[in-house]
């Protein structure tokens with residue numbers, strides 16, 4: 815489920831499941847103001863967005879990135895982390911916190927958005943040049 819703000823300080827939630835897509839809207843006071851549900855046969859659901867299985871080399875690279883991010887190595891700026899996180903949260907390639915880009919990233923997004931030299935494989939955000947790097 816994705817939440818987005820509305821221009822009037824309310825919020826909307828959108829989701830897509832094998833059983834259908836839904837959209838819900840609340841006003842700024844939290845009152846329900848609209849909903850829509852499109853019910854579908856699970857057999858007609860689009861295939862999950864999984865590009866390919868993860869290789870051992872990718873797992874090792876992901877583990878190394880997690881360690882660097884956890885230890886604060888090569889940190890991205892706070893603004894970049896916020897912007898990258900918001901972009902990834904809205905991205906259809908985000909599969910439970912892993913980037914399943916067709917170009918083969920498969921990265922752990924928690925770590926990826928926190929490392930200055932990482933970039934989105936689909937060009938939605940870029941590496942950061944840090945002073946002193």
Ligand code: SF4
Pocket residue numbers: 901902905906907908912913914915919923933934935936937938939
């Ligand atoms: S890194 Fe790019 S492609 Fe991957 S989930 Fe984030 S925005 Fe989407």
